[in-house]
Amino acid sequence: MKALYVTVSILSFGLLFSCVSPKKVRQAEAKYGQLNGAYLELQQKLRNCEQTSKDSSAAYASSRADYESRIRALTDQVDFLKTNNTQVLSQLKDLSVISSSQAESINKSLENIGAKDAYIKDLQSAMARKDSLNMALVMNLKGAIGNLDDKDINIKVDKGVVYIDISDKLLFKSGSYVVTDRAKEVLGKVAAVLNNQPDIEFMVEGHTDNVPYKGNSVLQDNWDLSVKRATSVVRILQDQYNIKPARMTAAGRSEYIPVATNDSADGKAANRRTRIVILPQLDQFFKLLETPQGK
The missing domain is CATH 1.20.5 (Single alpha-helices involved in coiled-coils or other helix-helix interfaces)
Structure with missing residues (x-):
């Protein structure tokens, strides 16, 4: 099939x-x-x-x-930071306080240093300006007085102070406190310069040598003689040359601030002098400090 x-x-x-x-x-x-x-x-x-x-x-x-591994690592870091956050913040806070205090102290120190440095610079500038004014005054005085012998009149600046020394040979006769006519002419030239500086105050000092004074009963010693010679000059400046009396001081220094030895005639002659001291004006000096630079 x-x-x-x-x-x-x-x-x-x-x-x-x-x-x-x-x-x-x-x-x-x-x-x-x-x-x-x-x-x-x-x-x-x-x-x-x-x-x-x-x-x-x-x-x-x-x-x-790989990403999961990295995420786990980052997660661990975040957890660590969270765990230690309070402690870290506390430490930062303490550090901030210390730093702020130190910074404030440093800033104050720097401000003080800056202020002192600025003050010193202003002071130096004011002193320089004052010295310039003094030198200008000296030049004006020397120009006004002319060619007088330095032994008779000497104008100088010492430690910021202007001194005008006039010998007694020019101003007075021996043992006298009466100003000579020739001396009045010299005082008139000095007064002209001083009147052009109305804010200046000055002291007229009388100085003697060490020879004891022997005179009338009005004067007892070199103290009296030095004072009387100073007041005689002040009166001339006030009465004849119109210097305001409030600007002047009369003082006697006797024999106790010599500029030379008294062992020789020349030394004694140098010590017998009348000195005009231009007084430093502290209020004006500090006004110089207060004046802004550039004005």
Whole structure:
């Protein structure tokens, strides 16, 4: 029976095949080849896709594991900072207080140094200006007096103070406190310069040598003589040359501030002198300090 079935099938196939034209057979074979090739290509792509998917999954898994590890590390750091946040803030606060205190102290020190430095500079500037005023006064006095012998009159600046030394030989006769006519001319020239400086105050000092005074009952000693000579000059300046008396002081220094030895005649002559001292005006000096620079 089975043999019969196979025989019938072969006969049927042969009959069917005999009924199809060779052209159609070739077309069918070509179509089959195309379909089979497409099928094989699709299978290969499928295998490639499966492999790529596996590779991508592995890379993704590796990256994911790396990121998860880094996230865990960062999380641990955040937890550590949170745990120690209070202590850190406290330390920073203490540090801030210390730094602020130190900074304030340093700033105050710098301010004090700056203020002192500025004051010193202002003081130096004021002293320089005062010295300039003194030198101008000296030049005016020397110009007004002219070419008198320095032994008779000497004008100088010593330690910021102006001194006018006039010898007794020019001012007075021996043992006298009466001002000579020639001396009045010299005093008039000095007064002209002093009147041009109405804010200046000065002291007239009388000085003697060490020879004891022998005179009338009005004067007892060199103290009296030195004072009387000073007051004689002050009266001349006030009465004849209109210098305000409030600007002047009369003083006697007797023999106790010599400028030379009393062992010689020349030394004694140098010690017998009347000195006009231009008094330093401290209030005016400090006004110089208060005056802004550049004004």
